[in-house]
Amino acid sequence: xxxxxxxxxxxxxxxxxxxxxxxxxxxxxxxxxxxxxxxxxxxxxxxxxxxxxxxxxxxxxxxxxxxxxxxxxxxxxxxxxxxxxxxxxxxxxxxxxxxxxxxxxxxxxxxxxxxxxxxxxxxxxxxxxxxxxxxxxxxxxxxxxxxxxxxxxxxxxxxxxxx
Amino acid sequence: xxxxxxxxxxxxxxxxxxxxxxxxxxxxxxxxxxxxxxxxxxxxxxxxxxxxxxxxxxxxxxxxxxxxxxxxxxxxxxxxxxxxxxxxxxxxxxxxxxxxxxxxxxxxxxxxxxxxxxxxxxxxxxxxxxxxxxxxxxxxxxxxxxxxxxxxxxxxxxxxxxxxxxxxxxxxxxxxxxxxxxxxxxxxxxxxxxxxxxxxxxxxxxxxxxxxxxxxxxxxxxxxxxxxxxxxxxxxxxxxxxxxxxxxxxxxxxxxxxxxxxxxxxxxxxxxxxxxxxxxxxxxxxxxxxxxxxxxxxxxxxxxxxxxxxxxxxxxxxxxxxxxxxxxxxxxxxxxxxxxxxxxxxxxxxxxxxxxxxxxxxxxxxxxxxxxxxxxxxxxxxxxxxxxxxxxxxxxxxxxxxxxxxxxxxxxxxxxxxxxxxxxxxxxxxxxxxxxxxxxxxxxxxxxxxxxxxxxxxxxxxxxxxxxxxxxxxxxxxxxxxxxxxxxxxxxxxxxxxxxxxxxxxxxxxxxxxxxxxxxxxxxxxxxxxxxxxxxxxxxxxxxxxxxxxxxxxxxxxxxxxxxxxxxxx
Numbered sequence: 001x002x003x004x005x006x007x008x009x010x011x012x013x014x015x016x017x018x019x020x021x022x023x024x025x026x027x028x029x030x031x032x033x034x035x036x037x038x039x040x041x042x043x044x045x046x047x048x049x050x051x052x053x054x055x056x057x058x059x060x061x062x063x064x065x066x067x068x069x070x071x072x073x074x075x076x077x078x079x080x081x082x083x084x085x086x087x088x089x090x091x092x093x094x095x096x097x098x099x100x101x102x103x104x105x106x107x108x109x110x111x112x113x114x115x116x117x118x119x120x121x122x123x124x125x126x127x128x129x130x131x132x133x134x135x136x137x138x139x140x141x142x143x144x145x146x147x148x149x150x151x152x153x154x155x156x157x158x159x160x161x162x163x
Numbered sequence: 164x165x166x167x168x169x170x171x172x173x174x175x176x177x178x179x180x181x182x183x184x185x186x187x188x189x190x191x192x193x194x195x196x197x198x199x200x201x202x203x204x205x206x207x208x209x210x211x212x213x214x215x216x217x218x219x220x221x222x223x224x225x226x227x228x229x230x231x232x233x234x235x236x237x238x239x240x241x242x243x244x245x246x247x248x249x250x251x252x253x254x255x256x257x258x259x260x261x262x263x264x265x266x267x268x269x270x271x272x273x274x275x276x277x278x279x280x281x282x283x284x285x286x287x288x289x290x291x292x293x294x295x296x297x298x299x300x301x302x303x304x305x306x307x308x309x310x311x312x313x314x315x316x317x318x319x320x321x322x323x324x325x326x327x328x329x330x331x332x333x334x335x336x337x338x339x340x341x342x343x344x345x346x347x348x349x350x351x352x353x354x355x356x357x358x359x360x361x362x363x364x365x366x367x368x369x370x371x372x373x374x375x376x377x378x379x380x381x382x383x384x385x386x387x388x389x390x391x392x393x394x395x396x397x398x399x400x401x402x403x404x405x406x407x408x409x410x411x412x413x414x415x416x417x418x419x420x421x422x423x424x425x426x427x428x429x430x431x432x433x434x435x436x437x438x439x440x441x442x443x444x445x446x447x448x449x450x451x452x453x454x455x456x457x458x459x460x461x462x463x464x465x466x467x468x469x470x471x472x473x474x475x476x477x478x479x480x481x482x483x484x485x486x487x488x489x490x491x492x493x494x495x496x497x498x499x500x501x502x503x504x505x506x507x508x509x510x511x512x513x514x515x516x517x518x519x520x521x522x523x524x525x526x527x528x529x530x531x532x533x534x535x536x537x538x539x540x541x542x543x544x545x546x547x548x549x550x551x552x553x554x555x556x557x558x559x560x561x562x563x564x565x566x567x568x569x570x571x572x573x574x575x576x577x578x579x580x581x582x583x584x585x586x587x588x589x590x591x592x593x594x595x596x597x598x599x600x601x602x603x604x605x606x607x608x609x610x611x612x613x614x615x616x617x618x619x620x621x622x623x624x625x626x627x628x629x630x631x632x633x634x635x636x637x638x639x640x641x642x643x644x645x646x647x648x649x650x651x652x653x654x655x656x657x658x659x660x661x662x663x664x665x666x667x668x669x670x671x672x673x674x675x676x677x678x679x680x681x682x683x684x685x686x687x688x689x690x691x692x693x694x695x696x697x698x699x700x701x702x703x704x705x706x707x708x709x710x711x712x713x714x715x716x717x718x719x720x721x722x723x724x725x726x727x728x729x730x731x732x733x
Contacts, residue, residue, distance in 0.1 A: 010344055014281060014293075025286050055472070062469035068290040068310060071344040163343060 002031070003057050004077040004153045005048045006161055010069040011037055018067050019046065028052060028060055032085075032150030043071065043163070047153045071163055080156040086123070087131045088113075089138075090145040093120045097142055108134045119144060127151070168297040168328040169194035172261060175304035176205045178336045181232050183208055183223060183596055185216040189236025190276060191263025194328040199234075208596065208625055211617040213240050215589040217247025217260060218615070222586075222593030224256050225576045226551055228381060230311050231258040231593065237265055238276030241322075242283065246583060248318050249287040253580025254402060255379060257316035259307045260288075266326040267295055280322045289317030297330035305337045314347030315467040316379055347466065351483030351491060359437070359462040359479045360495045366435035366460075367507040368514075369395040372418065374447075375402030375579065376440015376465060382486035383407070383572040386439065389493050393503055396515055398426040400441055401564055402579040409568035410548075415515065416524070419447040420717045421561045424523040427715075427723040429515055431457055438463045440485045443474040444580075445719075451475055453722030464488045523715050523728050524565060533682050535559065535634045535707045539566035542604060542632060545689040550574070550602040553590035555611030556582045558640035561713045563606040585614030591629040592622060602693055603629045609662055610639045619672040622700045630692045631702045633665060636709040644712045648733070669702030678704045 009015050016035055023030050031049040038045045050060060057075065064073045093101050094117070105112055105122050108130070114121035124134055128151060135146065155161065166174065172195050176184065185208045188196045199207055210216040213235045220231030231251075235244045241262045251258050265274040281293045290310050292303045300323065307319040363369060377386050377399075383406050390397050390407055398418045399406045407414055416423030418430050430436065430448070436459055441447070448454045451474050463470075463477040464485055471480045481488055526536045539562050542550070552567050553576040554560040560577055569575045576590045591605040612633055622629060642657040666676030675696050679688045685705065692701035716727045727733065 014285070017282070018285060021285055059469065059473060066467065066469050068342075068345050 001053070001057070002049065002051050002077070003075055004081065004083060004151065005050060005061065005064070005073065006076045006153055007046050007048070007064055007073045008038070008071040008161060008163065009044050009046060009067075010071065011042050011044045012069060015044065015069050018069060019048075019064065022063055022067065023050075026059075026063065028056065034150040034152055045161075047151055049151055072161060074155075074161050076153050076155050076159075076161075079159060081153055081159075082156060083127045083151045083153045084125055085128055085131055085151040086125050086149040087134070088147045089122050089124070089135070089143065091120055091122065091138060092118060092142045092144060094118045097139070101138065101142065104134070104137050108137070110134065164334050165331050166334040167194060167198065167331050168300050168323065169198040171297070171300045171332075171334050172304065172323065172328065173198045173202060173205060174334060175301055175336060176232065177202070179230070179304075179308050181205055181230070184232045184234050185210055185219040185223070185593070186234030187213050187216055187236065187240060189240050189263065191237035191265060191325045192234060192240075192328070194325065195234065195261070195263065195323070207234070208592070208621065210589070210621050212615065213243035214247050214585065215592075215615050215618045215621070217244045217258070218250065218586045218589035219593040220258055220260075221247060221251045221256050222553060222576050222590030223597045224251075224258055224593075225590070226573050226594035227597045229597070230308055231256065233258065233260045235260065236263045236276065237280065238278050240276075241278055241280040245284060245287065248284055248320065250578050250581045250583040250586060251318040252287045252289070254375060254578065255316050256318065257311040258318040259304075259311050260318060260320045262320060262322050263328070264293065264322045264324040267324045268326070270324065280320070284320050287318075288320050289315075291320040291322065293322045294327055295324070297327050297332045300327070301334060301336055305340055306342070309340050310345065314345075348482050349484045349487055351464065351481040351488035353491070355479055355481045356488060356491050357495060359481060360492055360499075362435055362460055362462060362479060363393065363437060364501045364503055367504065368432060368434040368511045369393070369437070369503070369508075370429050370433035370435070371395050371397040371437045371439070372400070372430060372441055373397065373403045373406050373439040374400040374441025376485045377403050377406035378572045380440060380466070380485040381572070382440070382489055385486055385489040385493065389489050389496070392493065392496055394508060395503070396429050396512070398422070398430065400444070400447055400579075401577065403441065404564060404575040405569035405572040408570040410570055415519070417564055418723075419444075420449070420719075421565065421713050421715065422717075424521050424715055424726060424728060425515055425518040427717070427726060428518045431723045433459050435460045435462070439489065440465060442470045445474075448475065449717050449723045449725075450720055453725075456722075521728065528682070529708070530682055533679065533685060533705055533707045535562050535636070535705075535711055536566050537682060538632065538634060538685055538705050538707065539563055539606065541686050541689055542606070543567045545686065545693055546602050546604065550604045551576065551591075551594045551598060553577065553587045553594060553603070553605045555587035555607045555614075556584045557608050557611060558636075558644065558711075558713050559606050559608045559611075559634040561641075562634070584611040587611060588615050588618045588622075588629070588631065591631075592618060592625075592627050595627045595629050596625070605629055605631045607631060607633050608640060609633060609635045609637065609659055609665070612665075616668075619669060619674060619700070619702075623673045628698050628700050631669070631700070633702065633704050634707045635662070635665070635704055636707050636711070637662065638709055641713070647712070649718070665702060665704040669700070674700040674702055676702045676704070678706070680706045
């Protein structure tokens with residue numbers, strides 16, 4: 001099963017490699033991992049998307065909690081939550097494709113943020129499914145480059161991950 | 164007071180009441196060694212290889228409650244230390260390792276003797292630090308000692324670049340420490356403990372299974388009291404030997420791959436299993452699927468939540484310091500009226516005694532050739548069961564664990580988790596320095612001893628009168644045993660040709676060396692070692708039966724009840 005694990009970690013050098021090293025050393029999957037400082041610059045927030053049985057997810061959260069620099073761990077996918085991912089995609093945009101790509105971007109409420117005579121860079125946010133659908137909607141031959149951020153997640157309503 | 168980084172390191176060690184540091188100097192730690200030279204509170208033990216420095220500090224820690232300390236230089240000094248650090252990590256031993264690093268400006272430049280020590284050691288330490296500013300040394304050292312000894316203990320490494328050890332700043336050792344990300348649980352959950360006590364009292368076939376956590380938490384006394392209060396059978400794992408007196412009737416011997424028949428059967432057929440500071444290791448419960456076939460309720464007490472429900476599903480998890488939890492269990496039992504069911508317990512003990520009557524530890528002694536088990540029995544007799552026994556890894560380790568009945572904790576030091584050959588002699592050095600009044604024996608094999616034999620020189624320099632008991636069978640015995648049993652008797656590279664004359668080698672290092680060939684001479688040689696030559700290192704080279712195997716045995720991947728009891732079972 002797919003899980004989204006959020007954690008707060010001391011913003012110190014090597015902290016990221018402690019987390020990624022834990023996953024590789026124990027053979028856990030990482031589908032995506034994002035990390036950036038929070039409003040408190042001494043702490044970073046990480047969102048890890050992983051898959052595994054309930055037993056494995058339990059071990060993952062326990063092992064993450066055991067890391068000395070990890071302040072808090074929550075499996076946000078256990079309850080209602082929101083996931084968002086950012087994608088930048090560079091597509092060929094010339095001739096008849098130029099208008100078609102623009103229309104598709106509008107449908108997905110994406111923004112074109114760089115324009116040349118032959119290409120667009122399109123910015124799109126949403127959950128993974130929406131991003132996948134957008135890629136599916138564009139002719140594969142037109143895609144020059146894609147870059148995705150991996151997801152950020154947050155609990156809905158009163159659920160707050162804070163020290 | 165303004166001090167250099169190097170002086171601060173030494174002052175921190177003094178503040179932590181460190182008496183012995185095991186180490187080896189080199190370029191990156193020259194300032195630290197200079198500061199060490201100019202004081203006499205912290206004594207340095209110069210080893211002959213950094214691996215031994217870490218093992219010796221580890222042995223020092225295992226035989227006491229103290230944090231072991233090692234000091235090594237950058238590059239090869241640090242990489243040589245890695246095996247020692249990993250060994251301590253696997254057995255949760257509290258240690259602080261200080262390593263030198265190339266100057267900060269040279270980091271990442273492929274400088275001479277540069278390695279990414281923090282990166283290399285990251286997966287085998289509880290935590291590590293690279294100190295980039297002299298003003299951070301004191302707080303980092305304080306954190307290192309605190310992390311090493313609290314919660315589930317473990318080794319902590321502090322990497323200090325040479326320029327940082329040379330810079331100066333005001334020194335003040337922090338009194339307190341607060342880490343928002345690290346707050347180990349101490350007391351167990353009251354409700355869970357109540358549930359556990361209830362379950363224990365209702366048990367018909369109870370069993371207590373304890374591991375290294377009992378030793379690390381200094382909980383042997385509490386464990387003994389609880390076990391006697393309940394009257395239940397108990398087994399101590401390889402890491403937990405001495406947690407409960409081996410000479411007591413309630414003790415069933417060690418469990419697991421080379422455990423006793425009665426301990427394994429009682430583990431398997433129990434209806435309530437109380438696991439304390441143990442982790443259901445593959446060498447203890449064999450195949451987890453086979454273990455799970457028999458329904459039983461499991462209570463698991465451990466300081467580390469990640470140890471609970473890792474290999475087997477647990478019914479009553481209790482996270483907390485073993486000593487505190489056992490204390491609370493005793494309190495609840497003593498203040499309540501309920502007692503264990505006497506009829507059920509009598510029937511269970513009857514069954515256990517039947518298993519015990521198989522006498523699985525019996526071996527066929529000989530008048531012509533020395534049996535290794537016989538040497539251990541004699542070692543126990545001669546030392547009155549009071550020695551600290553260290554071992555290396557292999558057959559001799561199992562025989563020492565099986566035949567030297569440990570009645571007290573911190574008397575048995577071995578590498579249980581990582582299984583590191585070569586730990587025995589440095590462990591003995593650390594143990595002897597920490598416990599000069601106790602006899603210290605290193606039970607070893609001719610394979611293992613050669614992995615750190617250079618330490619005979621350290622023992623000479625620091626006058627460490629340990630007794631090396633080499634069970635010399637001319638084979639890498641445990642490898643040979645598996646090849647005999649599971650690889651068609653093809654002894655691939657397990658025969659050690661061209662062995663040195665160990666007794667002569669010991670004499671060359673300035674020690675007493677004795678070769679023993681006949682069973683009749685075993686006791687005399689041991690008495691000589693622990694008597695006449697009490698204050699000298701004695702190297703006893705016992706020429707033992709090369710064909711002897713360790714039994715009972717549960718083959719890897721098999722279940723606990725599928726034991727080979729002796730060669731006749733094959």
